[in-house]
Amino acid sequence: MSRHFLDLADAGGDAIAAMLNDAIDRKEARANWPKGKADADAPLAGRTLAMIFEKNSTRTRVSFDMAMRQLGGTTIVMDAGSMQLGRGETVADTARVLSRFVDAIMIRTDDHAKLIEMAEHATVPVINGLTDHSHPCQIMADMLTVIERHKALPGTRWAWLGDGNNVLHSIIEAGSLMGFDVRVGCPAGYEPSMEVLEAALKRGTTVPILRDPVAAVKDADVVVTDTWISMGQEHAEEKLAAMTPYQVNAALMAHAKPDAVFLHCLPAHRGEEATDDVLDGPRSAIWDEAENRLHAQKSVLLWCFGMIG
Ligand code: CP
Numbered sequence: 263m264s265r266h267f268l269d270l271a272d273a274g275g276d277a278i279a280a281m282l283n284d285a286i287d288r289k290e291a292r293a294n295w296p297k298g299k300a301d302a303d304a305p306l307a308g309r310t311l312a313m314i315f316e317k318n319s320t321r322t323r324v325s326f327d328m329a330m331r332q333l334g335g336t337t338i339v340m341d342a343g344s345m346q347l348g349r350g351e352t353v354a355d356t357a358r359v360l361s362r363f364v365d366a367i368m369i370r371t372d373d374h375a376k377l378i379e380m381a382e383h384a385t386v387p388v389i390n391g392l393t394d395h396s397h398p399c400q401i402m403a404d405m406l407t408v409i410e411r412h413k414a415l416p417g418t419r420w421a422w423l424g425d426g427n428n429v430l431h432s433i434i435e436a437g438s439l440m441g442f443d444v445r446v447g448c449p450a451g452y453e454p455s456m457e458v459l460e461a462a463l464k465r466g467t468t469v470p471i472l473r474d475p476v477a478a479v480k481d482a483d484v485v486v487t488d489t490w491i492s493m494g495q496e497h498a499e500e501k502l503a504a505m506t507p508y509q510v511n512a513a514l515m516a517h518a519k520p521d522a523v524f525l526h527c528l529p530a531h532r533g534e535e536a537t538d539d540v541l542d543g544p545r546s547a548i549w550d551e552a553e554n555r556l557h558a559q560k561s562v563l564l565w566c567f568g569m570i571g
C-alpha cells in the first residue's frame with residue numbers, strides 16, 4: 263500500500279509533528295547553501311515525481327520541483343491540457359500508466375474526487391497539490407512558519423477571515439489534529455463545509471463561525487486570509503461586497519495579539535482580502551510562508567516514501 267498525502271488526516275498528528283521537525287532540521291542544515299544543491303544525504307536519489315496541473319500555480323510548482331532536486335530526485339511537470347487526460351483519458355488510466363514510469367504523483371485539480379480516483383488506481387504515492395476541497399501542503403508550510411515565529415502549535419488561536427474555502431478546510435483539519443483553535447469570521451453563505459466541521463467535531467474540536475470580524479480576530483496568535491475568489495470560481499460582485507467587512511487591515515489586526523503572525527498562502531489580491539500595510543507589515547510572515555512550502559513538502563515527500571514516521 264502506498265502512502266498517499268490527500269489530506270492531513272491521512273498522516274495524523276504524530277506524523278505531522280515528525281514531518282515538521284524534519285523540515286526544521288533540513289532547513290537549518292542547508293542554510294545559505296546554493297538553492298539547487300542537494301541535501302547531504304540526497305535521500306530521494308533515483309526517484310522521480312510527476313506533477314499534473316489542471317490549474318495555475320507558481321509556488322506549488324516551483325517548491326515541489328526544488329524539493330525533489332534538493333532531495334536528490336527529479337521531476338516531470340505536466341499541464342493537464344497538454345496530456346491525454348485533457349482530452350478524455352480517464353484519471354484511473356492515467357494513474358495506472360504514470361505508476362509504471364514514476365515513483366510518486368502530485369496533482370492539482372478542481373474536483374477532489376479526481377484526486378481520490380488517482381490515489382485508488384495509482385500504485386505509487388499520490389499527493390494533493392490543491393483541490394477545490396483542500397490544500398494540505400499549504401498548511402504544512404503555515405504550521406512550520408508559525409513554529410518558526412516561536413509559537414508552539416497546541417493552544418494557539420488562529421483567526422480566519424473571509425471565504426470558507428479549500429485553504430480554510432485544511433486549517434480546520436490541522437487545528438483538530440494538532441490542538442490549535444480556529445475561529446472563522448465569514449459572511450453568511452460562505453461558511454466552510456459541514457463535512458469538514460463535523461470531522462473536526464468528531465476529533466473533539468469546535469470551530470466557531472462568527473459574523474463579527476473583530477470577535478474572530480480578538481487575541482488571535484495567527485491571522486490568516488486568502489483570496490475571496492478562488493481558481494475556477496466566477497468573479498461575483500455580490501460576493502466581493504459580502505466579503506468587504508472581513509478585509510484584514512491595520513484596524514482589524516489591532517485586535518489580534520501584539521505578536522500575532524499574519525499569513526496568506528498567496529497569490530494576494532492587494533487591497534481586497536488584505537491591505538498592503540498588513541501584507542508588507544512587520545507581523546506578516548508571507549514570504550517565509552511561501553519559502554516554507556519547499557521545506558515542508560520535502561518532509562511530505564519523505565513521509566510518502568516511508569522515510570519519516
Ligand atoms: N499558495 C499556492 O498554492 O500558490 P500557487 O497557486 O502559486 O501554487
Ligand code: NVA
Pocket residue numbers: 392427428429488489491492493527528529
Ligand atoms: N483558495 C485559493 C488558493 C490558491 C493557492 C484557490 O483555490 O484559488
